[in-house]
Amino acid sequence: MAEPVDVLVLGGGPAALCIASELNQWGVAVGCIAPDPVDASWPNTYGIWADELKMVGLEHLLEHRWSDTVSFFGAGGSTAQDQSHAHGIDYGLFDRAELQRYWLERADGVVWHQDTAERVDATSATTSVSCVSGTTLQARLVIDASGSRTPHIRRPDQGPVAGQAAYGVVGRFSQPPIEAGRFVLMDYRCDHLSAAQRQEPPTFLYAMDLGDGVFFVEETSLALAPGFSYDVLKQRLQQRLDQRGVAITEVIHEEFCLFPMNLPLPDRSQPLLAFGGAASMVHPASGYMVGSLLRRGPDLAKALAEALANRNLGSAALAQRGWQALWPIELVLRHQLYQFGLGRLMGFNEALLRTHFATFFSLPREEWFGFLTNTLPLPRLMGVMLRLFALSPWELRRGLVLGAAMDQLPTFDQSSG
Structure with a gap:
């Protein structure tokens, strides 16, 4: 011994x-x-807001850094809906x-x-x-x-543990899948999905330009119990690329992620x-x-x-x-608040989820950043959640207070793709 x-x-x-x-x-x-x-x-990539690393003096650990950081919360299919939401804060990928x-x-x-x-x-x-x-x-x-x-x-x-699942590809493409020099946190546009697929839980694109003609594109589900299958995520990513006339010409690396979002303490x-x-x-x-x-x-x-x-x-x-x-x-109390919020979001359909995130990112930058990084003191966190509620349209307030009614919950058969 x-x-x-x-x-x-x-x-x-x-x-x-x-x-x-x-x-x-x-x-x-x-x-x-x-x-x-x-x-x-x-094997997996690790992203982080650059200001998080600035807090601990470790910005030099980033391999990539983007100032053009955006999300899309429209349905897609029109100029207005395709308008990007600029986050105004740098995002990085760890080396x-x-x-x-x-x-x-x-x-x-x-x-x-x-x-x-x-x-x-x-x-x-x-x-x-x-x-x-x-x-x-x-x-x-x-x-x-x-x-x-x-x-x-x-x-x-x-009860069931909800998992965030993602399937991604680092590779080269027939044309850029996103704008050059850009990082996309969430692209919730769904114009590439069938009517039936839009009734299923939504997924979003997480993507970045890695330089030298290489991009990372990843289809991600927020949280589901059970989590999305990799086959479904891969199919949705392919549909998204097809809709934009983009083909994968070289796969450098495939990424598979599944981790719990609401694991009890x-x-x-x-x-x-x-x-x-x-x-x-x-x-x-x-x-x-x-x-x-x-x-x-x-x-x-x-x-x-x-x-x-x-x-x-x-x-x-x-x-x-x-x-x-x-x-x-x-x-512990902050964790419980986050768990409560996640439970509500898991019942949102695709349109309601897009509305929620569009509202969330309209908050002052220090508020949504502090919320996403768990750096807000408890009283301020509660204040941000109340502000979000006040800014939300009626149907979103209803979902935040009551959760989704059972007949509104999306049904999902993973075998259907």
Whole structure:
């Protein structure tokens, strides 16, 4: 059995590297268990508003950055409806290798174990992790940062979990699928869909010009339970491109994403701590998480380093300190508000959803930005939600208050395409 460490982190993705590197900065003895080499390349892209990185002084981690950032909330098919909504704020795409390198360099000294955690047993003093290889590792505290599907974290069952699903292509096209130099956050135009498809839950295009004739186009659903199938998303993306006379001439990379939007908060009395998707840190309103990792990781690491200095504290007490630092009551209440809002949006049909987002992005920039990044204090967040309600047309107010009536809920058979 290897020598015990202060903290064992489960996982090898952004959340695991983030918290391991932050703890390492405090001189905490950290070990990590990940099934793949910790420097293996990450398959998915990570986008972020540039001002989020400016808050933490990490704008240099962007590989691409756009000032022409827009959305489309019309139905499509006419000049007026096709008018873009300019966001007036820069958006960026992480250089994934640089982000990974940044965390790995800050984690110099962390002990990496390429293995898979099979069982986690916490006692009052220490926690043991039994791995698939037969190895057993011990730590004063274990942090599960292995993702939302982890079997080790307890959380209440609050019904079906809604997933945001996306299918995307990085490639070259017969002509630009969007305007050169542009980033499109949401294109909800639906003129490429059949009448039957428009009765199904809506999807939107997320797209960007990567330069040198390469574009990234991704068809995305906001949140569904169960989530959209990749086949349906791929078909809708193809229809969207066909409608605009655009053909894919070279596929450089395909992206498949599915992550939970309304995962319940974990049981915060358990002697095992979580971080990232395992800790329900995916933003229920946007699906984003990396900005939250960068903002909340340092505070959690500081709180844990201070708690670990007390050698009398065992796993349960350390985890309790961690949960309190990660999910203080302010953030819990904000999370509940976001969950409530998402529940309402999931019942909106395509036209109502387009109206909602057009209204939302008419709010002052600092308000919608703060809402999407979860950086507004609770009283201001509530104020923004009230302002949004006041600005909404009647049918949208009705949906926000009552939710969708059962006979208005869209029906969806994924096999129908």
